[in-house]
Amino acid sequence: MSFTRRQILTGIAGLAVVGLGAGGASRYWMGRRESQAGSDFVLIAAPLDIELVSGHKTPAWAFGGSAPGTELRVRQGEWLRLRFINQLPVETTIHWHGIRLPLEMDGVPHVSQLPVKPGEYFDYKFRVPDAGSYWYHPHVSSSEELGRGLVGPLIVEEREPTGFAHERTVSLKSWHVDEVGAFTEFSVLREAAREGTAGRLSTLNGVPQAVIELPAGQI
Template identity: 75%
Template sequence: MTFTRRQILVGLAGLGVVGLGVGGARYWLGRPQDVASHDYELIAAPLDVELVAGHKTPAWAYGGQAPGLELRARQGERLRVRFINHLEVPTTIHWHGIRLPLAMDGVPYVSQLPVLPGEYFDYDFIVHDAGSFWYHPHTASAEQLGRGLVGPLIVEEREPSGFQHERTLSLKSWHVDKQGAFTDFSVPREAARGGTPGVLSTVNGEHAPTLELPAGQIVRLRILNLDNTLTYRLNLSGGEARIYALDGNPVVPRPLGKDYW
């Protein structure tokens, strides 16, 4: 067996980057056959999505959907994800808001080398804090996030929270035209303001969805802004809403009010 300089350098850093053929790709997140090495497999690959009715948009997806599949772990436990790159460009995964070793942070040429097409990388770290987080690349970020490489990461409390019902709402604005083709992912003049808005917004990958909730029950809504540039003003009308946490950190519960930026 021979090793490239790239593999040797990564091996010395304790990181697993190994060549992988693209045949037989599984476009989903699931338990691997060998659970001794990792808990989950997460594949980045092209995916045509219908954001504009009757037109296909060439998105990039984690686990066969955009935004990517929801990952879950419990506070204090290890999260082991084998990331497989089936794109035609290098990429990484950055775990946004998670306290972890630098080697697992997913910043190319700072904490790791980019994961090249056909390679995989094993991310392995303890999740110390409970909360609502997300994952995305730090390689050509505006474009890769803009094409759909974003996903939620939920770290459940070590002890039960008391919430019996919850939903994760992943907000994303898409930069597409009327035929579903991508437009500029970031406009400098807009980026200096509230961000570059797209013409189409989605919640969990669907435009203006209807969310079914149990009647008369308290439901925890985990609201995540997975956009590449944009900020939002939230308005939850028609019901009582309270804020229990911000950026994954618990706060003294308070009313949401008329709106929240």
């Protein structure tokens, strides 16, 4: 789920319905004035039931109402301003994987920021210097929170057109679920020390056994 800056400014009063305290921004904005935190996006982390195994629901956690989460796009050199709202039953953050940014925006709990508690929010604001395909995810209880679906793509577009006629974002995810869609152990120590703990089911853009169809001759 994402909104433009104009939509946020016209609907900011509606944020009260998610239980945001009047002092929430000052607590999590590391002493910066709230007026500096004008957001281009609002991103909500919340529980979401998804169907990974046919006929069964999996109690996932998701950014923006989908798993993988909302695709965020910004142009190289521009500012990304995002209000992150936590509607999960646990603390969390957002880490911007691979992005060069100020430490206080890096999403590492108790190092660069306090964890965002349930019902609270954090304003992220940073300039994205490098074009590329990146992803965002939590750094709180990472194996479980990522395992439950909290991942999403961040695309930083080139300053100049690339010349490609088509562009498609492909998000691959391994899920730790059993035959009825219930979560299994997210990390097994012996496997984690090697290549990582693989799940039994994989998805492409959230769809098991997905197929991407292209016209003949298209690359």
